[in-house]
Amino acid sequence: MTKSGQLWGGRFTEKPDQTFAEFNDSFRFDRRLFAADVRASIAHANSLARAGVVTADEATTITAGLVELLSAADSGTAIFDGSDAEDVHSFIEGTLIAAIGDAGRKLHTGRSRNDQVATAFRLWLRDEIDKIDDLIYQAQAALVGLAERHSTAILPGYTHLQRAQPVMFAHWCLAYFEMLKRDRGRLADARKRVNILPLGSGALAGTGFPVDRDAVAEELGFDGVTANSLDGVSDRDFAVEFTSACSLIMVHLSRLAEDLIIYCSSEFGFVSLSDAVSSGSSLMPQKKNPDALELLRGKAGRVFGHQMGLLAMIKGLPLAYNKDMQEDKEAVFDTADTVNISLRAAAIVLDNTAVNEERTRDAATAGYLNATELADYLVKKGVPFRTAHETVGRAVLYAIDRGLELHELGPDELRQFSDAIADDVSEALDLRATLAAKGTIGGTSPGRVAEALAAARLYLER
Ligand code: ARG
Numbered sequence: 001m002t003k004s005g006q007l008w009g010g011r012f013t014e015k016p017d018q019t020f021a022e023f024n025d026s027f028r029f030d031r032r033l034f035a036a037d038v039r040a041s042i043a044h045a046n047s048l049a050r051a052g053v054v055t056a057d058e059a060t061t062i063t064a065g066l067v068e069l070l071s072a073a074d075s076g077t078a079i080f081d082g083s084d085a086e087d088v089h090s091f092i093e094g095t096l097i098a099a100i101g102d103a104g105r106k107l108h109t110g111r112s113r114n115d116q117v118a119t120a121f122r123l124w125l126r127d128e129i130d131k132i133d134d135l136i137y138q139a140q141a142a143l144v145g146l147a148e149r150h151s152t153a154i155l156p157g158y159t160h161l162q163r164a165q166p167v168m169f170a171h172w173c174l175a176y177f178e179m180l181k182r183d184r185g186r187l188a189d190a191r192k193r194v195n196i197l198p199l200g201s202g203a204l205a206g207t208g209f210p211v212d213r214d215a216v217a218e219e220l221g222f223d224g225v226t227a228n229s230l231d232g233v234s235d236r237d238f239a240v241e242f243t244s245a246c247s248l249i250m251v252h253l254s255r256l257a258e259d260l261i262i263y264c265s266s267e268f269g270f271v272s273l274s275d276a277v278s279s280g281s282s283l284m285p286q287k288k289n290p291d292a293l294e295l296l297r298g299k300a301g302r303v304f305g306h307q308m309g310l311l312a313m314i315k316g317l318p319l320a321y322n323k324d325m326q327e328d329k330e331a332v333f334d335t336a337d338t339v340n341i342s343l344r345a346a347a348i349v350l351d352n353t354a355v356n357e358e359r360t361r362d363a364a365t366a367g368y369l370n371a372t373e374l375a376d377y378l379v380k381k382g383v384p385f386r387t388a389h390e391t392v393g394r395a396v397l398y399a400i401d402r403g404l405e406l407h408e409l410g411p412d413e414l415r416q417f418s419d420a421i422a423d424d425v426s427e428a429l430d431l432r433a434t435l436a437a438k439g440t441i442g443g444t445s446p447g448r449v450a451e452a453l454a455a456a457r458l459y460l461e462r
Contacts, residue, residue, distance in 0.1 A: 005085045005094015007113070021086075026326050030088045030117075031080055032333055034073055036127075037088055037120035038066050040199060041107060043219045048109055051210045058103045065100040066092075087326075088120070089113045110211055112203035114233040114321040119199040121328070123220060125242060128336040129191045133184055135343035136249065137460070140180050142350035144456045147173035151453065152446070153357040154431065155270065156364040161262075163367035166434055167444040169355055172259075174452050179252040181459075186248065190241040197222040201232030204320040234320040236310065239328050243307040246339045250300035253346050257296035260353065264290055270360045274352040292349050299338050306331040361431070368396050370406055370429045373437065374414075377428040381420035391418050 003016070016024070042063045049059035069092065072079045085091035090113075097104035153169035197220065200206065200213035206229040213225040226232035263270035273290055281287035313327050371392050378388035392406075395417045399406055406414070407429040415421045427433055439445040 003084045003086060003090075005083075005090040005092075005097075007086070007090045007093065007108070021084075024086065024323075025084075026087045026329065027080075027083065027085045027091055029333065030326075030329050031091070032329075033088050033117075033120040033124050034080075034092070035070060036123035037092055037116065038070050040116065040119045040123060040220060041092060042066050043216050044111055044199060045107060046219065047211045047216045048106070048209070050212060050215065051110075053109050053209050053211075054103070054106050058106060061100050061103040062096070062107055065096050065104060068099065069095060087113070087117075089116055110202070110207040110209035111199060112201075112233070114203050115198045115201040115229075117325075118201075118233055118235070119197060119220075121332075122194050122196070122198070122222075122238065125194050125238065125332065125336075126191065126221075128340075129187055129194065129242065132246075132249075132336065132339055132343065133187055135340060135347070136180050136184050136187075139253075139343050139347045139350070140177050140456070141460050142347040143173045143177045143180070144453065144460060146350050146353055146355075147177075147453055147456075150355040150357060151450070153355045153360055154364045154435065155355075155360045156367065156369055157444075163363070163369050165372055165438075166364040166369050166431060168435065168446060168449040169357075169360060170453050171444040171449050174449070174456060176252065176256050177456055179255075180249075183245065183249045183252065186245040187242075190238065190245050192223065193241060194238040195221075195223045197225045198232035198235070201226060201229035204230055204233055230320045234317070234322075234325070236314050236325060236328050239332050240307065240310050240314070242332060243303065243310055243335045246335050247300075247304050247307050249339055250303045250342065253342050254297040254300040256346065257293040260349070261290050261293045261297070264293075268363075269356055270363070271353050271355050273349065274354070277349045277352045292345050296342055296346055296349075299342055303335050303338055306335045365431055366405060368399070368406060370431070370434050371396050373429055373434045374406055374425070376437065377425060378418055378420050381422070383418065383420050388418075 003021070045054065045059045045062040045066070048054045049056055054062070069079070079095065080091070083091055083095075085094060093104065093108060096107065147170035150169050155167050155169045155172055156163045157165050157167040157172075197213065197217040199216055200211055217223070217225050226235070260271060260273075262268055264273055273288075273292075275288070277292050278288045279291040281289065309331050310328060313324055313331075317324055374395065375385065375388040375392045378391060379385050383391070395406060395409070395414060398417075399409055407426065411421060411423045411425050414425055436445050436447070439448055441448070
């Protein structure tokens, strides 16, 4: 007895070993390509008709049968259940033949599963990329929304996780907005190379039937056709590029998550997450944990793993198709799923984040975040920067000894460090002035940030 839809029975006299079949078969996971493979098969049937390889009637019978399969799959998994098909391609062909008979036996003319799987995979991935792009957009909208809800909030900025200089909270939000903007650019760029049609490459050498590959590409919405059949069936660069773009998305989400995990600790108390996106402890009644953020941070690892797995799988493969390549599916499926849910989780967490503005302002006012401002003040009075740096360093040491901030010292006390210090120093050390001074493009002055926020809003509306 052969497996249902088995495509290669003729040469074989023995049935497959059970363990081998379990090892070899991909239907349990590649059924996700079902709709994409049916779409590509419809285009192939039309192409065979145009080439005169099947009659118009046969093509109509085949496409109607395939459309029937699509709607059967739409109404549930019943058509898949219990199938022992090797993979989604043999499943579709076998089920079609069982439904429509001999016309179905002509569908595989002029194609191989090698160009077929590459085509279905690219079609599927193109749709996933579009979904992910939209979810990145939603996460950007959540960042902009958070920034707008706290448009005047001030945050201590950090380097080395030590208080450095004050920034607008919206500036922090927009930093992540920029990262996500680049992510969209990277995905859009990867999409260009995903969206090329390999069908027509045959098993490796092309096909002897006069199919019009450009017409198939057009029918399926591909931007072009692959230029070399050996490359067409064995190229998985597009999968690596996708996981690579996704790895960076996860890097960004994990950094965002880590910032917020720190900020919502009681030690910082800068932000709070609403109950809707927090979890409790099974033991400690007082706990409210940022599990969602920790998962955003943690899930980055599996996406990086998939990228490395793909690279290692492809490395050193001889041309053209090798069964190793079947391993690409689960890596890419899980990458897409992980990035998809992570982006949705990030957006919902941001929607449920509130800033404790008093606390962040207080934190931005303590810890000598205006020391650089004092040095800049001295420079504006004609002191060379390196001298000013040293002078302010001594002033900070003096202030630390007394348990005071620089702005609590007052002009007279500060003057002992430099004659250049005048009464207007108090104004220069004020938090608002410190922020206002950072007015270069990309700086954190309230004016610049308001501009950037308005530009981000405009970007979202376009
Ligand atoms: N399931 C296979 C894959 O995912 C389809 C291609 C199989 N081709 C072959 N000649 N064995 O790669």
